[in-house]
Amino acid sequence: MPLRVGIVGVGYSGFDSMTPGLSTRELMFEAASRAYEDAGIDPRKDVQSFICCTEDFWEGISITDEYMPDQLGAVLKPLCTISSDGIVGLATACMHIMSGIADVAVVESHSKISDVLNPDEISSFALDPIYNHHVNADPRFVAGMEMTRYLKDTGTKRDHCAQVAVKNKKNALLNPRGVHGANLDKRAVLSSKVAASPLTELESSKTIDGSIVFVLASAQKAKKLGDHTVSISGIGWSSDTPWIEDRDMAKAVYVEQSAARAYKMAGIRNPTTYFDLAEVDDTYSYKELQSLEALKLAGKGKAGKMVESGTFDRDGRLPVNASGGSLGVGHLLEATGLHRVLEAVLQLRGQAGRLQIPRVKKAVVQSWRGIPTATGAAAVLGN
């Protein structure tokens, strides 16, 4: 059965380093209100499934899913929380719709990282307590090790990674959501402080606050809800082994698998030339290159040269993270995947403002759950 689900409403709030004036729940209400207005629906009558992607330790409340209904209009309605990236929530909503459980489903994810005083403590606590936790360093050492192995295996140059940061931070200057936009050159990126070699601070995305809400509908229902439907024609997700030592550190195999499933579902044989836009993981600079290769948007070891030659620039053959991505906009914890979907949806609707790329008809989005995970998800979108 082909996947036929439409995104009929989007809303977001926050996109700032701090949002001290609003509680997490008020931030969510703002995003949800906008999404429902956009879709022209009443959440109290028209939605059969609500899905929230969040994780207790980021919230600071255990069993945090119980705190989600009110601000989404989901009181006494079917709601579940998924402790994973927002694209996995999107996949769950697609399943609810395709199975007939819901005609309209809502997916929300957020970051209120400004409420967390020591986020590194939480990332460190995710390391295996017996096998890995003895390393008493900023958890980005895991990214440093991946980057080292990626550069060695692919022959990608150090400069190429820096170019990703230059490109994305520059793109973000056009984006009203671009908290970390900047006009920098490669020298500035490479000479910024080393976080975990070879990764520098300017190659590491910085976390921001925000909430993002999507309204999804079956193809039939979507026809009745607005003129801006963006279709989801393929979606996939995958998790590699948690043993950091036993994964292929050079490749994002979980992205290869997520993409392969999404492409197969969407009937895409040649992804390299299929898309007009890609919003992909760039939590760290090298991640964008590694992801592009796993997504088959670049050949193995080719992404670095392609970013260098401008292929992935806003006016290049395939704009990648034209929004500024996580490096330029900011990282939104489990909402990061939904941020990529948001940017792609605005482009596909022709509502991206100064960011707008002409003639965007097909887009791919992809996310990673961050250190120390090896979980990713990908989706194929079209208008």
Place this chain on the structure above:
Amino acid sequence: MNMSQKITSYPGHEITPEDVREGKYLDVVYKFEPKYSWAAGVAISRFLAELKEGRIIARKCMRCERILVPPRMYCEQCFRPTDEWIQVKDTGTVNTYSISHVGTDARRLKTPILVAVVDLDRATPGMGILHNLGEVEPSKIKVGMKVKAVWKSSSERQGAITDIRYFKPIGD
């Protein structure tokens, strides 16, 4: 074969007091200390500021006409912004209660903790505060009992739910 099948004895032996004394076991000691500074938000910030002044504030939704405590900037039933601040009374009715005899460390409590949900007067029925009861014999507590907040002195109040010490019974 399943891992657990046909295993009648496991290798090694149970940890003995001697093993513990001699440190012959694996232990990972790690103090996980996440720290948060939650933004209380528009509604709860005002609520706490009012508590400091010895008042309880609610929000009203003009559509369903409910007066909501704790206050929120949105009505979860109507899914719309709430409309105005309403001061409710610090008196109310015990909606339900329980007398807890076990502490958070699982020990029996010498003095039981009296917990109640108090429906506040002037708020919509069924809306209120979960708090302690005081100045009452546990055996005298009843559902439907009228109670009133006992506040800390103004100099002690700091804008917290504990600015109310407890609710005590008042005569009908």
